[in-house]
Amino acid sequence: MKKLSARRRHPLAALVVLLLALAVTGGLYAALAPAPKAQADDSAQSLAIEQGKKLYSVGCASCHGTSGQGSSDGPSLVGVGSAAVDFQVGTGRMPAQQPGAQIPKKKVIYDQAEIDQLAAYIASLGPGPAVPTKDQYSPTGADAGKGGELFRTNCAQCHNFVGKGGALTNGKYAPTLQGVAPKHIYEAMLTGPQSMPSFPDSTMPQDTKADIIAYLKEVDSSTSKNPGGLSLGSIGPVSEGLVAWVFGLGLLLGIATWIAARTTKAKKS
């Protein structure tokens, strides 16, 4: 007993006790806890999850934690659903390159199969919105007029009339929606990435999301022609004012100078 009471005051004693306690709790949990996902181990789904977990450990875990619990560098991914993964990784926003006001869209570094595996793994962490199917987000048959009204009511205050994007506070911004895949627009509405609020089916039903996508497709300047000529970025009167000054008045001043320079002069005798 004397030996024990002497070692009780050893500096490492607390650590040993902590390790012992952890080992016991962990061991007990492993032995007693139910293992609901231990079945159907060899299905395609669980293979995808396993592959996804491997990809996750390499590309994502440094910020989001080894099992998606999040850290000071990245939010928890439990319950974000496969739709969020498909959007974030599918548009190249994730994995993030550097911290900043906002994570920008960039080159996609995973192929779609890998994105699906990552999505399957994240979806396995907790229930969340799933990747939409094509008939959910397809603009065919949707009402672009209604979509336009919904877009102006819910989206235009950040993304501009025709989805050209706009500024938010402190260097953040609403990105342009031109050229964005319908699936990704749908997923963004569903999951609300970064500063964007989410519009789940309970507030914005599935078919109205398709209406919005149909509207955006109609007004996309890269595919539809602008009846008025050059669109100047469709960002409102500021660019118009710039053109009026630089090209309009600039040209007219040039002409005025030209006319004044070509004047009749008294003949030199």
Place this chain on the structure above:
Amino acid sequence: MSTTTEGSTRRGKKPVGQRAAEWTDPRLGLYKLAKSNLRKIFPDHWSFMLGEICLYSFIILILTGVYLTLFFHPSMNEVVYHGPYAPLQGVRMSEAYASTLHISFEVRGGLLIRQIHHWAALIFIAAMLVHMMRVFFTGGFRKPREINWLFGWTLLFLGMFTGFTGYSLPDDLLSGTGIRFADGAVLATPVVGSYLSFFLFGGEFPGHDIVARFYSIHILLLPGLMAGLLTAHLILVFYHKHTQFPGAGKTEKNVVGMPLLPIYAAKAGGFFFLVFGVIAAIAATVSINPIWTMGPYRPDQVSTGAQPDWYMGFSEGLIRVMPGWEINAWGHTLVLGVFIPLMIFPVVLAAIAVYPFIEAWVTGDKGEHHILDRPRNRPVRTGLGMAWLSLYFVLLIGGGNDLWATHFHLSLNWITWFVRIGFFVVPVLTFLVTKRICLGLQRRDRDKVLHGRETGIIKRLPHGEYIEVHEPLSQEQRHVLTAHVQPEPIDPGPEVDENGVERKINPVSKVRAKLSRGFYGENGQIAKPTVEEYEEITSGHGHH
């Protein structure tokens, strides 16, 4: 008998023009008017054609505007759209908006005319501002032209509001947001704000009247006032005769230039078509105010990038950068965040309007001036003009702060703070820098007169020294550089009277004397070379 017959046949043989003239002249008195004015002399300078750009774009605006009124319905009755533009199918909108869509997509040439009208409006007001600043920097506003300066300024002011009421008519989401902005400004008026708003909109915003009301203001009231002022402006230009830049042979008592007929009229007529051509070319290639992309106005909707046209941009800037202060007392709210910008808005504009009177008071200048100043010779005035422009531009940055943020990858908040501080600091810095530049240019002028132009030719003298060859200026050039009068600052009189007792000087005249020293004291201008200095140097004795 025979003579009568002969006389009548001779009368019958008279040319048509002469007969027309003989018929009209006793009735209209054209001959006298034409005789005195057709040979009116106009000096030639590119900057004297800025006012013409304004006049011509105003004419273009009237012409295209008349065409647009044929198809536009100034009504806020609700209709459901079933026109050719697919993304608005089945959308409820006002008749005003539907008829603008009709003009844009169905009326022959409608979209082109609409775009010419709108581009001409932007260029009209831009040209007015540049024209005003030309007059400002060259001192063209001095006696006897102060009233014409005010006419011109009023035209600019009315032009801004004609533009505002014009782009508010289509009742699209952007214009409705602009009217909402105006409503907010009206509501911020203490005590009577809400009454004024209800009066203006015929009830709660947006009501059913505002488009029709703006329509009569836009097509009748304001253009009518402007046409009248424009005529008065031009009559005064004829009456005063045009100013001219200093040069050989030009005095305060003559005008050197081209006669109205035929040369000036030909030039001006040709310039009209060039202005029309440039505006039409821009309108044919570049979209402006594509109202179909914006959707009909609904008070519950708004879009980002909701800016006014450029000439209202500085008021937008004032609102955007103003902190949202408000005072709540006795159950009422005074929205300083809107009210203060609303008060600064006219002050910014009035500051430049009253400048001629302030300058005349400070400098005590009561003489008539027909020879223009070179801006460098009036450093304080040029500095103040540039300071005003810099303030205007800083506020424009504030008005477009979101687009500066997205296009230059800056933080919106930084831009707002830049404008808040810049509002006070930038004009002061601009004034100081411009004044220094002007003084520097005056020094250079002095140097050029005394020592000639630097030719860039380096000569080596027999004893090894290198010198740059200076070429004397021509007499015309020397005249331009030295013709200006350098006024003396006002002398407030001695500080003590003949008995050595301190004299009581009116504090106002003290300030005036101080300001006058700022204008024309030793820090306000560089003394131009005197004849003695010039002769001493050119005589060869004092040459280095």
